[in-house]
Amino acid sequence: MAGARVTTELEHDAPDWVDAQGLAELTSARLASHRSAELWKYSSLPRASAALAATPYGDAISISAADELTATRFSQLTHNARAQVRSCVRDAIDQARYPLSAIVALKAGDGWLLETPRDVNSRVHIEHSKGAGIVILRIADNASVNLLEEITLGDAGGCLLLIALGRNAHLRHTRVSRGAAPCAWQLTHVTAADSATYELCASSLGSTLERFDCHVQLAGAGASARLSGAALVDDKTHLDQQLVIEHAHPHTESTTRFHTLLRGKARSTFNGRIHIHPGAHGAAASLTNRNLALDEGAEVNTKPELEIYNDDVRCSHGATVGSLDDEAIFYLLSRGIDQERARQLLCEAFLSECLEESGSDTARDSLMEVLRRA
Amino acid sequence: MTLLAIDNLHVTVQGKPILKGLDLTIETGEVHAIMGPNGSGKSTLANVLAGRPGYDITEGSVVFRDAPLSELEAAERAHRGLFLAFQYPVEIPGVSNMEFLKAANDSLCAARNEEPAAAVAFMKRVRAIASELDLDPEFLKRGVNEGFSGGEKKRNEILQLLLLQPTLAVLDETDSGLDIDALQTVSEGVNRFRGAHNAILLITHYQRLLDHIVPDHVHVLSDGRIARSGDRHLAEKLEAEGYAWLAQG
Numbered sequence: 219m220a221g222a223r224v225t226t227e228l229e230h231d232a233p234d235w236v237d238a239q240g241l242a243e244l245t246s247a248r249l250a251s252h253r254s255a256e257l258w259k260y261s262s263l264p265r266a267s268a269a270l271a272a273t274p275y276g277d278a279i280s281i282s283a284a285d286e287l288t289a290t291r292f293s294q295l296t297h298n299a300r301a302q303v304r305s306c307v308r309d310a311i312d313q314a315r316y317p318l319s320a321i322v323a324l325k326a327g328d329g330w331l332l333e334t335p336r337d338v339n340s341r342v343h344i345e346h347s348k349g350a351g352i353v354i355l356r357i358a359d360n361a362s363v364n365l366l367e368e369i370t371l372g373d374a375g376g377c378l379l380l381i382a383l384g385r386n387a388h389l390r391h392t393r394v395s396r397g398a399a400p401c402a403w404q405l406t407h408v409t410a411a412d413s414a415t416y417e418l419c420a421s422s423l424g425s426t427l428e429r430f431d432c433h434v435q436l437a438g439a440g441a442s443a444r445l446s447g448a449a450l451v452d453d454k455t456h457l458d459q460q461l462v463i464e465h466a467h468p469h470t471e472s473t474t475r476f477h478t479l480l481r482g483k484a485r486s487t488f489n490g491r492i493h494i495h496p497g498a499h500g501a502a503a504s505l506t507n508r509n510l511a512l513d514e515g516a517e518v519n520t521k522p523e524l525e526i527y528n529d530d531v532r533c534s535h536g537a538t539v540g541s542l543d544d545e546a547i548f549y550l551l552s553r554g555i556d557q558e559r560a561r562q563l564l565c566e567a568f569l570s571e572c573l574e575e576s577g578s579d580t581a582r583d584s585l586m587e588v589l590r591r592a
Numbered sequence: 593m594t595l596l597a598i599d600n601l602h603v604t605v606q607g608k609p610i611l612k613g614l615d616l617t618i619e620t621g622e623v624h625a626i627m628g629p630n631g632s633g634k635s636t637l638a639n640v641l642a643g644r645p646g647y648d649i650t651e652g653s654v655v656f657r658d659a660p661l662s663e664l665e666a667a668e669r670a671h672r673g674l675f676l677a678f679q680y681p682v683e684i685p686g687v688s689n690m691e692f693l694k695a696a697n698d699s700l701c702a703a704r705n706e707e708p709a710a711a712v713a714f715m716k717r718v719r720a721i722a723s724e725l726d727l728d729p730e731f732l733k734r735g736v737n738e739g740f741s742g743g744e745k746k747r748n749e750i751l752q753l754l755l756l757q758p759t760l761a762v763l764d765e766t767d768s769g770l771d772i773d774a775l776q777t778v779s780e781g782v783n784r785f786r787g788a789h790n791a792i793l794l795i796t797h798y799q800r801l802l803d804h805i806v807p808d809h810v811h812v813l814s815d816g817r818i819a820r821s822g823d824r825h826l827a828e829k830l831e832a833e834g835y836a837w838l839a840q841g
């Protein structure tokens with residue numbers, strides 16, 4: 219069984235800044251739990267954990283950051299800072315929802331702590347091309363950061379990206395995933411303090427097994443998140459996107475729009491869960507997931523979930539699975555545009571529509587290039 | 593020269609006979625108007641000419657510029673110079689109008705072995721046509737017909753007509769939904785297009801349009817056939833008396 223093999227490797231490789239005691243057993247228990255089975259209904263958890271456990275030990279992330287932002291390896295941190303990192307990583311691992319966190323934490327070797335001072339504008343580029351890694355990004359009050367994250371895994375890899383936004387801080391996160399890995403997993407965990415804004419603009423191409431967990435905690439009054447994700451999943455490729463957005467404070471807002479285009483026998487899973495806590499008066503949340511299947515034999519599992527413990531909120535959510543609009547195709551054909559180009563225009567429109575508001579050309583271009591290739 | 597020759601055309605839509613022996617010949621340089629009650633088959637004729645799937649020709653023939661239309665795909669018909677201004681233009685969110693126009697223009701150029709216009713020159717030309725039609729250039733950036741009002745959609749159809757310069761333009765109720773000023777603007781556009789080397793088939797319910805775009809021939813379509821043909825005065829008679837008198841012959 220995959221669980222057993224994981225245990226031995228974890229004990230062997232535990233780096234000193236991770237609280238390794240009991241972690242391996244905990245992980246094994248989690249991998250085997252019912253909860254995990256439910257959350258990993260459409261992606262194989264045993265396969266993912268085995269693949270991640272077999273990745274070579276050592277940090278695999280490269281960072282280039284502007285001057286205002288300090289980037290420090292965990293191994294170079296002071297004793298106190300290291301204790302902080304340890305507790306931050308432990309918090310991520312403690313979440314029973316993410317059983318792979320511990321494996322990635324233990325496999326990562328060293329990690330990166332990225333910090334901005336208050337009131338600055340900065341930018342950072344993260345590249346993840348192999349293995350396991352951990353990045354902690356702390357954006358201080360009133361600071362604003364532009365993050366470009368590129369995932370180009372050729373082999374199995376996983377990443378913990380733990381983000382903390384201070385008061386009124388802003389993060390614009392462009393995430394481009396275009397690897398071709400037997401297994402790619404990531405947890406992006408965001409905590410946003412009062413009036414902070416988190417903006418995600420993601421594009422993905424899927425992999426043999428690709429899973430993206432994104433957990434946003436709107437943990438201060440007026441904090442907001444705008445998440446958009448476009449994906450192009452090709453024949454025999456898999457993409458599983460799991461979002462959790464927690465509204466824990468008053469007047470928090472979130473808008474989520476994910477579009478997935480499937481070709482051939484692609485498999486896509488989307489789960490978007492909006493959780494409005496009792497204290498979140500005046501919260502507003504909307505979530506849309508649209509899927510467009512071009513061929514017979516594609517598989518789409520989509521489930522928007524709302525969990526609301528408050529009357530005073532505005533929420534909407536919806537999911538659709540469809541095919542190309544025949545009326546629109548005919549309109550284009552009637553203008554002399556050939557069948558193939560007509561379909562391509564509609565596919566491009568479907569994907570760019572969801573990235574439009576965020577206006578990220580990087581995320582868009584990565585998809586369009588692939589779309590035009592075939 | 594004969595542009596379009598329709599002979600004894602029978603068309604069924606989802607097994608239901610709609611056109612039942614329609615004859616119509618259009619020569620270059622001519623403007624034909626087709627009037628007729630709701631549901632008589634006017635849009636069906638327009639759609640079958642444009643090649644919409646689901647419209648089956650069960651009998652008769654349509655020849656367009658010496659080619660049997662049934663042998664041509666919808667896009668090939670456009671390449672050959674056929675254009676349909678839709679009664680209900682579809683909205684295509686996410687495909688910008690300008691991008692769409694460029695794709696259409698490039699396709700037609702490719703089919704004619706012409707070099708397509710460079711992007712800047714092309715955009716300039718499109719903007720000029722838009723301004724002739726009192727269409728705000730902002731519409732060119734929006735998705736095709738996305739959120740356009742009824743009248744704006746119709747003007748967008750005529751913009752395409754003027755840009756793509758087809759040989760045969762079929763205008764399906766382009767006047768409905770237009771306010772009085774827009775009707776004037778659109779008619780002027782169509783009249784600019786009108787020429788010795790092309791032809792127009794106007795489908796309309798209203799004589800008013802025919803005051804602006806004066807037809808050479810007027811036909812009444814009733815129950816899937818041309819019930820009466822005449823000159824522009826036929827339209828005036830219809831306007832005054834309705835369709836009931838046709839039944840009495």
Ligand SMILES: Nc1ncnc2c1ncn2[C@@H]1O[C@H](COP(=O)(O)OP(=O)(O)OP(=O)(O)O)[C@@H](O)[C@H]1O
Nearest residue numbers: 605606608610628629630631632633634635636637
């Ligand atoms: N897809 C379809 N399925 C079934 N019936 C159809 C379909 N399309 C058209 N019809 C029927 O064919 C007949 C002719 O329709 P058509 O749209 O050609 O009429 P029209 O003359 O253009 O009417 P109007 O003046 O209202 O635009 C109508 O009875 C209509 O209900």
Ligand SMILES: [Mg+2]
Nearest residue numbers: 634635636679
């Ligand atoms: Mg009609």
